[in-house]
Amino acid sequence: MTSVSLPAYAKVNLHLSVLGKRPDGYHELLTLFERVDLSDHVTVQRMAGGGIELECDSSDLPHDATNLAVRAVEVYRRASGWSDGVRIRLEKSIPIGAGLGGGSSDAAAVLVALQRLSDSVIPEDQLFNCARDIGADVAFFVARVPWALGRGRGDQIEPVSGNGRIWHLLVTPDFAISTRAVYQAFGLTAPGPDVKLLLRALKGGPSFEVRELLFNGLEPTVEALYPEIRHVKAVVQTPGGLVRPCVSGSGSTVFAVCDSEAQARTAADQIRRQEPGWRVHVVATA
Secondary structure (H helix, E strand, O other), rough: OEEEEEEOOOOOEEEEEEEEEOOOOOOOEEEEEEEEEEEEEEEEEEOOOEEEEEOOOOOOOOOOOOEEEEEHHHHHHHHHHOEEEEEEEEEEOOOOOOOHHHHHHHHHHHHHHHHHHOOOOOHHHHHHHHHHHOOOOOOHHHHOOOOOEEEOOOOOOEEEOOOOOOOOEEEOOOOOOOHHHHEEEEEEEOOOOOOHHHHHHOOOOOOHHHHHOOOOOOOOHHHHHHHHHEEEEEEOOHHHHHHOOOEEEOOEEEEEOOOOOOHHHHHHHHHHOOOOOOEEEEEEEE
16 A cells, blocks of 8 residues: 545534643643534655655645644654655645644544554554644544544543534634634633533434533634624524524634534525625534
């Protein structure tokens, strides 16, 4: 085998509580991830020599080690001792800087592909350590599960069960948001609903129960830094009776839990007509 191609799925955060500042400078989190079927496409090819090459159909991404996909190769090499050359091809569909985890998911796909290509496969726990070294969300995508709780920096992953698929409308305006800026400006907010109630709803409750329990403790900070987000939320609420839209992660995507695919698509069509510069996706649990 000389190459591996994989989808790199996006995520939304159905719950995100920021519990305080950690001694290492990061924030202590409790989050509930959901993987959704919007995806980038990642191809990793083994090649002669020891170089790392990155091709991407987006000019907005760096091609050096600040790109998490490149960093994934470097971290994997240190862990495994593998030194072959690697060419990475990224085909982007997940909006950048949108709170959907695209860069982290790309990095996770590279790690999984290298495990399949390498002569020096590393144990699963070591692979998760590589993921944590790259970024907080990467471990969730390496787990390759539909839902998981994230603790610590969000990188201590506990898969959880759910029943069926949830339909979502994702609306990403024409600007990105800096995760670093949001966390730097963050001040502790009131706690949200107990995540245990949301876990119970995932196991069989109707979609409105999940919708009523959505929470993102970063949302007030995102709205303070980027007041335009309030307009995005208002637009999302307008069509088809959608309620309780929520920012995913540190933004800028606003998502809504829908009762059906038909409801999501009707709303998406209306928003595309109203805001043609925005990216609108109908997705479901992957």
